[in-house]
Amino acid sequence: MTPKVSSKVCSIEAIFIQMIHYKKALIWGNVIAIVATLLVVMIPLFIPC
Numbered sequence: 056m057t058p059k060v061s062s063k064v065c066s067i068e069a070i071f072i073q074m075i076h077y078k079k080a081l082i083w084g085n086v087i088a089i090v091a092t093l094l095v096v097m098i099p100l101f102i103p104c
Contacts, residue, residue, distance in 0.1 A: 074081060
């Protein structure tokens with residue numbers, strides 16, 4: 056199933072259609088980003104002063 060969006064049109068509707076089409080990849084990307092952010096924030100807390 057390919058999104059029915061013209062390559063010349065960029066609209067909110069087109070973005071949402073692509074979000075729905077790539078839902079699984081989008082969710083995994085967000086999970087990885089959240090885990091990476093948590094690691095970057097927490098690791099300096101373990102470094103002794």
